[in-house]
Amino acid sequence: xxxxxxxxxxxxxxxxxxxxxxxxxxxxxxxxxxxxxxxxxxxxxxxxxxxxxxxxxxxxxxxxxxxxxxxxxxxxxxxxxxxxxxxxxxxxxxxxxxxxxxxxxxxxxxxxxxxxxxxxxxxxxxxxxxxxxxxxxxxxxxxxxxxxxxxxxxxxxxxxxxxxxxxxxxxxxxxxxxxxxxxxxxxxxxxxxxxxxxxxxxxxxxxxxxxxxxxxxxxxxxxxxxxxxxxxxxxxxxxxxxxxxxxxx
Numbered sequence: 001x002x003x004x005x006x007x008x009x010x011x012x013x014x015x016x017x018x019x020x021x022x023x024x025x026x027x028x029x030x031x032x033x034x035x036x037x038x039x040x041x042x043x044x045x046x047x048x049x050x051x052x053x054x055x056x057x058x059x060x061x062x063x064x065x066x067x068x069x070x071x072x073x074x075x076x077x078x079x080x081x082x083x084x085x086x087x088x089x090x091x092x093x094x095x096x097x098x099x100x101x102x103x104x105x106x107x108x109x110x111x112x113x114x115x116x117x118x119x120x121x122x123x124x125x126x127x128x129x130x131x132x133x134x135x136x137x138x139x140x141x142x143x144x145x146x147x148x149x150x151x152x153x154x155x156x157x158x159x160x161x162x163x164x165x166x167x168x169x170x171x172x173x174x175x176x177x178x179x180x181x182x183x184x185x186x187x188x189x190x191x192x193x194x195x196x197x198x199x200x201x202x203x204x205x206x207x208x209x210x211x212x213x214x215x216x217x218x219x220x221x222x223x224x225x226x227x228x229x230x231x232x233x234x235x236x237x238x239x240x241x242x243x244x245x246x247x248x249x
Contacts, residue, residue: 006032020036028051036067136201176227200228222236
């Protein structure tokens with residue numbers, strides 16, 4: 001019996017640890033082949049080596065994972081990838097001097113990654129699915145880290161807005177918004193606060209949120225799926241009162 005992601009291909013950023021690593025493991029475990037991207041080359045290559053050793057025999061000893069060192073905060077040129085001069089969907093001008101690291105990685109990194117994926121899909125006229133990891137703190141206030149919360153609010157606005165320009169091309173852009181979960185990037189202070197207020201989730205719920213968009217035939221776009229505790233919740237594309245939805249397309 002075919003595995004549910006058999007024959008599918010994915011590129012995952014932040015693949016060396018945390019949510020990204022777990023997503024890669026789930027995708028490959030269900031038959032996908034994955035390009036794993038991370039700034040940490042040693043950790044990223046170790047993940048790829050382990051996955052190829054574990055799953056390569058089921059794939060005729062062919063690789064199932066590849067590693068590419070990637071800094072998502074840098075503009076990368078080239079055919080079909082990076083942020084190119086023509087046909088930009090996500091950004092016009094981004095000044096380089098007034099950004100903190102949290103916005104570089106969370107917001108600008110998401111912008112460059114989405115645009116790179118759009119360029120790739122357009123160059124092959126293939127359509128495709130882009131799923132961005134936002135945060136529940138991008139939908140609600142988060143006292144423990146206002147700057148992080150603001151950066152994730154920006155990501156959700158980016159996803160919802162960019163999705164309106166690509167839907168008719170078969171390029172679907174969505175986001176998942178998990179509550180706090182254990183990862184190498186999560187500080188003890190923020191994790192302790194999250195537990196105290198009940199704003200935590202499991203990796204299983206996060207994967208369920210991803211799978212809402214990965215299921216065959218999904219044409220969802222501009223949606224956000226929140227993951228809190230063991231449940232997920234779908235947030236659709238909102239409109240101001242009195243605005244016709246079709247006028248945004």
